[in-house]
Amino acid sequence: MRFSVIKRSPYLCLIIAACLVSLLALTQGAYAIAWNALFTSESHTIDRQILTTVRLPRLLMAMLVGAALAISGAMMQALFRNPLADPGLLGVSSGASVFVGILIVLNPVLHTIDLPLWAQSYLQSVAAFLGAVLTCWLIFQLSKHKGKVSVLHLLLAGIAINALSGSATGLLTYLSNDEQLRALTFWAMGSIGGARWEQVIVMASLVLPIIYIVCRQSGHLNLLLLGEEEARYLGLNVEKFKRKLVVFVAICVGVSVAFTGLIGFIGLMVPHLIRMLFGADNRLVLPCSALLGASLLAGADTLARTIVIPAELPVGLVTSLLGGPFFLWLLLRNIRESH
Amino acid sequence: MFKIRNLTVTRSNKVLLDQVSFDIPAGQLSIILGPNGAGKSTLLKTIAGTIKADIGSIWFEEKEINQWPLNELAKRRAVLTQQIHIPFSLNVAEVVALGLAPWQLTKQAASELISFVLSELDMQGTKDRNYLSLSGGEQQRIQIARVLVQVLANPAHHEETFLMLDEPISALDLHQQQRVLRLLKKLAGQGIGILCILHDINLATLFGDKIIVLQQGKLIYNDTPKELAQNSILERTYQADLVKLTHTDNQLPQWLFRV
Numbered sequence: 283m284r285f286s287v288i289k290r291s292p293y294l295c296l297i298i299a300a301c302l303v304s305l306l307a308l309t310q311g312a313y314a315i316a317w318n319a320l321f322t323s324e325s326h327t328i329d330r331q332i333l334t335t336v337r338l339p340r341l342l343m344a345m346l347v348g349a350a351l352a353i354s355g356a357m358m359q360a361l362f363r364n365p366l367a368d369p370g371l372l373g374v375s376s377g378a379s380v381f382v383g384i385l386i387v388l389n390p391v392l393h394t395i396d397l398p399l400w401a402q403s404y405l406q407s408v409a410a411f412l413g414a415v416l417t418c419w420l421i422f423q424l425s426k427h428k429g430k431v432s433v434l435h436l437l438l439a440g441i442a443i444n445a446l447s448g449s450a451t452g453l454l455t456y457l458s459n460d461e462q463l464r465a466l467t468f469w470a471m472g473s474i475g476g477a478r479w480e481q482v483i484v485m486a487s488l489v490l491p492i493i494y495i496v497c498r499q500s501g502h503l504n505l506l507l508l509g510e511e512e513a514r515y516l517g518l519n520v521e522k523f524k525r526k527l528v529v530f531v532a533i534c535v536g537v538s539v540a541f542t543g544l545i546g547f548i549g550l551m552v553p554h555l556i557r558m559l560f561g562a563d564n565r566l567v568l569p570c571s572a573l574l575g576a577s578l579l580a581g582a583d584t585l586a587r588t589i590v591i592p593a594e595l596p597v598g599l600v601t602s603l604l605g606g607p608f609f610l611w612l613l614l615r616n617i618r619e620s621h
Numbered sequence: 622m623f624k625i626r627n628l629t630v631t632r633s634n635k636v637l638l639d640q641v642s643f644d645i646p647a648g649q650l651s652i653i654l655g656p657n658g659a660g661k662s663t664l665l666k667t668i669a670g671t672i673k674a675d676i677g678s679i680w681f682e683e684k685e686i687n688q689w690p691l692n693e694l695a696k697r698r699a700v701l702t703q704q705i706h707i708p709f710s711l712n713v714a715e716v717v718a719l720g721l722a723p724w725q726l727t728k729q730a731a732s733e734l735i736s737f738v739l740s741e742l743d744m745q746g747t748k749d750r751n752y753l754s755l756s757g758g759e760q761q762r763i764q765i766a767r768v769l770v771q772v773l774a775n776p777a778h779h780e781e782t783f784l785m786l787d788e789p790i791s792a793l794d795l796h797q798q799q800r801v802l803r804l805l806k807k808l809a810g811q812g813i814g815i816l817c818i819l820h821d822i823n824l825a826t827l828f829g830d831k832i833i834v835l836q837q838g839k840l841i842y843n844d845t846p847k848e849l850a851q852n853s854i855l856e857r858t859y860q861a862d863l864v865k866l867t868h869t870d871n872q873l874p875q876w877l878f879r880v
């Protein structure tokens with residue numbers, strides 16, 4: 283009975299979930315804020331300050347990254363026509379992480395250059411984004427086959443780039459000193475801790491238009507489920523659309539990785555949960571994935587910073603702890619179904 | 622009308638189609654026959670625009686096929702290829718509705734058209750079922766329904782529309798084969814041009830208005846079913862040992878295996 287209500291009004295349920303998670307995220311933490319303090323103007327000045335400078339940008343960042351990763355997952359799964367595809371598969375996030383690794387290891391050299399403080403604080407994000415864009419370009423070059431983007435080559439290029447990035451990161455780990463090693467490791471586990479308003483604005487201005495455009499064209503993703511050839515017979519310019527998808531995924535993943543490091547499993551898990559709840563029609567899967575991804579990552583982040591107060595777990599660790607078992611269960615279920 | 626002129630397709634030094642020329646008129650059921658590897662699917666895909674011809678041209682009305690915008694073409698002709706696998710569990714109505722992608726139909730009009738086509742194919746009870754839970758034959762009928770709604774949604778009756786089908790009845794039982802072929806014949810009677818690859822030579826001669834036979838990429842026959850009986854064309858093309866009979870209902874040629 284309760285389930286059928288969820289099925290009938292997916293948007294309402296997901297929006298309510300997002301509101302509840304937001305309420306939790308804003309009030310809970312090392313410094314507890316009463317929920318009614320959120321809605322009164324004469325609240326405690328410390329409360330207000332914590333809310334506006336720490337909790338709110340962090341919550342919005344978590345939601346934007348969650349939405350970006352989840353909708354990228356849904357796009358990739360439709361593009362590859364494979365339910366196990368994930369934004370990490372293209373190698374964009376691992377390409378970005380190599381650049382950040384280089385930056386961390388080169389840090390002593392960079393300190394000799396006199397950079398202004400604001401530039402230093404953005405350096406890591408810029409490196410990650412450059413890494414993502416470069417990887418994306420490389421993947422396109424590698425997967426072009428007779429002027430078309432071949433999905434098989436895209437996948438193979440992604441695997442190769444992932445392997446290469448893995449060994450490059452390994453090399454950097456080997457070269458780094460203790461402090462750098464710690465920075466590298468924590469970066470790889472992802473964190474939304476440092477979110478600032480400027481970052482939130484950059485993230486929102488890139489991710490929200492993409493979410494809007496992709497949701498408007500979600501019917502095209504349904505056509506891809508039939509196969510590229512069939513989608514073409516139904517009037518879709520498949521080549522153009524594939525390119526657009528890959529660029530969108532690269533931007534979403536690149537900018538997410540740039541601000542928050544590696545956060546796994548959201549892109550894989552969320553579209554699956556949505557399909558299980560509401561069916562596989564992408565016109566529903568895409569917007570719902572964005573909504574659920576936002577709530578899920580905001581929830582995971584709240585958990586990450588409240589579970590070991592006053593310390594904080596990296597949020598990537600929480601999503602992997604949730605996502606790992608889920609992925610295994612999914613795999614086993616797929617195997618069982620195919621028998 | 623589709624006009625195919627001098628079509629030659631070569632891949633990896635192998636000639637797949639060799640100077641094939643013929644017309645696909647509206648309002649007729651044209652059936653392509655030929656042994657395995659004769660180039661039937663290649664021909665269909667080339668006419669549909671997926672495979673680029675090295676030499677030759679395909680005209681649809683007054684324009685060459687690659688001059689047509691994809692979405693305009695999708696409103697005028699639907700193509701069904703072999704073996705379509707859908708990786709996620711959509712329900713039957715959602716799969717059939719994919720055929721309406723080129724159109725902007727109201728919800729009610731779409732639902733009525735889908736129900737009508739499903740009932741024509743004896744699948745009316747399956748609308749809400751999971752496509753992946755259907756049998757191979759049932760899935761094939763749903764795919765036929767998908768391409769049928771694509772052409773039947775065209776409101777402009779003065780425009781010629783075409784259906785191109787690659788072995789649409791390969792997984793169907795006898796009753797359903799007859800049902801689908803009768804439906805295709807009826808649609809051709811209403812003005813839709815149909816190009817259909819079949820394996821069964823007897824069904825082809827019974828239902829086809831026109832037979833096209835391919836052998837090693839060459840067009841070796843393009844005429845009515847009745848003429849097919851002459852000069853043992855099929856026996857030579859398929860290199861099969863056959864005995865020729867005549868159908869008692871309509872005097873059309875039929876073939877049986879010799880033991």
